[in-house]
Amino acid sequence: MMDFLKPSLSPDVIAIIVALGIGLLIGLERERRKGEGPGRSPAGLRTFAAASLAGAVSVMVGGKGLLALVTAGIVAMTAIAYLRSRSDDPGLTSEIALILTVLLGGLATQRPLLAAGVAVILAILLAGRAALHDFVRKVLSEGEVKDGLIFAAATLVVLPLLPDRPVGPYGALNPRAIWIIVILVMAIGAAGHVAIRLLGARGGLAISGFASGFVSSTATIGAMGARGRKAPELLGAATAGATLSTVATIVQLVAVLAATNLATLQSLTIPLLCAGAAAGLYGAIFTVKGMRETSAAELQLGRAFSLPSALLLALTLSGVLVLAAGLRDAFGEIGLLVSAAVAGLADTHSPAVATATLAASGKISSADAVTPILAALSTNTLSKIVVGWVSGGRSFALRLIPGLLLVIAAAWAGAVGPDVAHQMFRR
Structure with a gap:
């Protein structure tokens, strides 16, 4: 009688959907702050969505070992991009967020609710940058x-x-x-x-x-x-x-x-x-x-x-x-x-x-x-x-x-x- 309330999607499909949502959520916030021109941040909406999906797919295909290799590759590419495009702002927020997004995508395959919750917290922290800085420095x-x-x-x-x-x-x-x-x-x-x-x-x-x-x-x-x-x-x-x-x-x-x-x-x-x-x-x-x-x-x-x-x-x-x-x-x-x-x-x-x-x-x-x-x-x-x-x-x-x-x-x-x-x- 209540079968319509039960999810009809397979766990893998749910994991992909959650991972995509995580990447889009964090990427949406970062897209607004990436700036324009040569000095803009290389990571935006599409990059974060792809990174989260990469984490989920790597766990499905090769388990935690492949996730570790994918994460290491993302870390290496992020470091190279940071060294090539860094400006007067020495912040590493976007880079750390990108690496964490990969891991959250992998976590979504096993504990999707926890992964989604952590992603929301991360997005709130990223969006509250100005308020947090003012609170610490001025309040x-x-x-x-x-x-x-x-x-x-x-x-x-x-x-x-x-x-x-x-x-x-x-x-x-x-x-x-x-x-x-x-x-x-x-x-x-x-x-x-x-x-x-x-x-x-x-x-x-x-x-x-x-x-x-x-x-x-x-x-x-x-x-x-x-x-x-x-x-x-x-x-x-x-x-x-x-x-x-x-x-x-x-x-x-x-x-x-x-x-x-x-x-x-x-x-x-x-x-x-x-x-x-x-x-x-x-x-x-x-x-x-x-x-x-x-x-x-x-x-x-x-x-x-x-x-x-x-x-x-x-x-x-x-x-x-x-x-x-x-x-x-x-x-x-x-x-x-x-x-x-x-x-x-x-x-x-x-x-x-x-x-x-x-x-x-x-x-x-x-x-x-x-x-x-x-x-x-x-x-x-x-x-x-x-x-x-x-x-x-x-x-x-x-x-x-x-x-x-x-x-x-x-x-x-x-x-x-x-x-x-x-x-x-x-x-």
């Missing part, structure tokens, strides 16, 4: 390029080398899991950096503060306080940015908990939703005031993320994991609560991940992880209050502190409220 800064290389090295080089097993005192450390959290923090920081670059002051200090909060909420509060102290007319907007950076902290906390232990995140869903809603509401109030202030200047952009901060997070997280495991071994759940609260003075995420890791390993339940994580969030808020007062002065602190206290109160209410309501209804 990206030198620091951002370095950060990209650092992130690539952390993800592609360091991560595969780390063992994925418990090590260290009490078996509390998993190097691979710790490094994944570091990579996640760097990635979120880079996302916040991109948001700042795209939105700038046009989105107001509120949006900039929210985006900066992904890098460091405490640092953002310090920067907003300094801005509010320097320009009192921006106190409302600076307060909005500082408060909304706490929303970023909560979003980041959700991300790292999701990557560590989903059961712990589920137990914290209501408290984190309440805290995020409180921060968003308080920030929205001051955002309205900030939108009326048109003199807000652009925030100074730094690096996409801080490598020292990421490495410090790894060290802190390792120490917190060992401390939490040791205190729990000695004092039970009370020791875990104390260690999380103390670690929260410096960073929320380290004790949160440490506690969630204990829950993931079965050493504590996900419900028992709620109180230590909220304790860390509370003590971290105390640090933010101190930073806000020192950087922004009394006027800024009086605007900021009620919002931060509201966030913590909402989080604890979200944790305790359902149990209280359940007890009341039982009566």
Whole structure:
């Protein structure tokens, strides 16, 4: 009944059609750029189509050995043509694309969908030459390029080398899991950096503060306080940015908990939703005031993320994991609560991940992880209050502190409220 949906062409015919389509697709893009006159590129629409067909036919006739000979011949002819016709432009894009087209034609005989997909990606890269060049030369800064290389090295080089097993005192450390959290923090920081670059002051200090909060909420509060102290007319907007950076902290906390232990995140869903809603509401109030202030200047952009901060997070997280495991071994759940609260003075995420890791390993339940994580969030808020007062002065602190206290109160209410309501209804 559904036979008409089945392909009636033989695999060889399909391979030839795909190979021809690959050559025409890439050749069409190259034809538009080959130029005119004696200095024009020798490879265009027909050359790329023929090269792709040559790759497919060679595999059909003589297998991979003949494909290798044909590819070598194309490489030799391409090199000769390049040496004879090269101009002031030393680029090898067309030459490399021609060689790859031959290989894609051969690949089409065995994996036509993969070959077609790679051809589309290649065509997009070729067509996006100007946009890619402008992005690298005019949009990206030198620091951002370095950060990209650092992130690539952390993800592609360091991560595969780390063992994925418990090590260290009490078996509390998993190097691979710790490094994944570091990579996640760097990635979120880079996302916040991109948001700042795209939105700038046009989105107001509120949006900039929210985006900066992904890098460091405490640092953002310090920067907003300094801005509010320097320009009192921006106190409302600076307060909005500082408060909304706490929303970023909560979003980041959700991300790292999701990557560590989903059961712990589920137990914290209501408290984190309440805290995020409180921060968003308080920030929205001051955002309205900030939108009326048109003199807000652009925030100074730094690096996409801080490598020292990421490495410090790894060290802190390792120490917190060992401390939490040791205190729990000695004092039970009370020791875990104390260690999380103390670690929260410096960073929320380290004790949160440490506690969630204990829950993931079965050493504590996900419900028992709620109180230590909220304790860390509370003590971290105390640090933010101190930073806000020192950087922004009394006027800024009086605007900021009620919002931060509201966030913590909402989080604890979200944790305790359902149990209280359940007890009341039982009566």
